[in-house]
Amino acid sequence: MEEKLNIRIRDLNPHIVCILCAGYFIDATTITECLHTFCKSCIVKFLQTSKHCPMCNIKVHETQPLLNLKSDRTLQDIVYKIVPSLWENELKQREDFEKMRGLTETNTEGCKEEEDSNKEDGLSNQHLYIHDELVHVQVEPLRNGPSTRDPFIRDGRQYVRCSVRAQIYHLKKLIRKLWPETMNKEVEIVCNGKVMSDHYCLKRVWLSSWKDKNPPLVLQFYMKKKPL
Ligand SMILES: [Zn+2]
Ligand SMILES: [Zn+2]
Incomplete structure (x- = not known):
């Protein structure tokens, strides 16, 4: 079916x-x-x-x-x-997120960056992004892969809400802010067991790796062994 x-x-x-x-x-x-x-x-x-x-x-x-x-x-x-699931997902995510808000909330500056860098031309992009679909993301260190287990990253998770247009590298910037121990390290982001490329937007991540699951979209990260 x-x-x-x-x-x-x-x-x-x-x-x-x-x-x-x-x-x-x-x-x-x-x-x-x-x-x-x-x-x-x-x-x-x-x-x-x-x-x-x-x-x-x-x-x-x-x-x-x-x-x-x-x-x-x-x-x-x-x-x-x-693609009715797009719309239904969005509504459900908004609901779930409201429930989750009590836990932790961080605004992702990375997700806004694109707006800010496009202000020239007298063209405010604000209104263009305001109707973006939003995706609710849970970011946490990857703990269960033996080879990637990294005792130097603090436990804990953060919930962020950002546009489906935000890309993985935006999330990496955010991780560096929230987990300062990753600052000068190369970070990989994993969704549902798969490593995500920097230029993937969150919509693509969702549709390719999380489509049949419930929100939030869980993104795990780990530091690569090799320093930058
Ligand atoms: Zn054409
Ligand atoms: Zn487009």
Whole structure:
């Protein structure tokens, strides 16, 4: 049953996945010249340095490419229909997170960094990110792998809430802040037993390694033996 659904989603993926971030569309936005679609924030960011469509290279607009972008609500609704778990997960996560808040909460500056670095152009990105899906993440040292067991990392876990667009390297920065003993060490982040690459966004991590599990998304980390 479940497998059938997965296959269908995979067939549809090329039509509902943004090539700029490899995640399902968030605020699907279409270039009116060629009808190629991307996440709103992905294409806006891309067009800050280019005037051409990242898929077909057509010139979006002579001078102001943003004028030829159109928000595509229908397509966005389709994404949520096709991938209902995205939406349900999000709602459930919000609920669970509210319950968990009593424990520990840290705001991830790393997740905000992308907004801050994009303020030029008089274009406040604040509103672009405000509607991002959020993912609730539990970060903790990896304790049960014999080869990776590291007595120098304090026990404990932290709960953070950040945009699905945040990437693994943002989380690494956060870990260095929360566990200062990792400061000058190379850190690996593991999700469900698999090491995650720096450029993976959390949506990709979730969909590839945590899709059938409940929130929060558990990310474990360990220090590599070799110092940097
Ligand atoms: Zn995107
Ligand atoms: Zn195009």
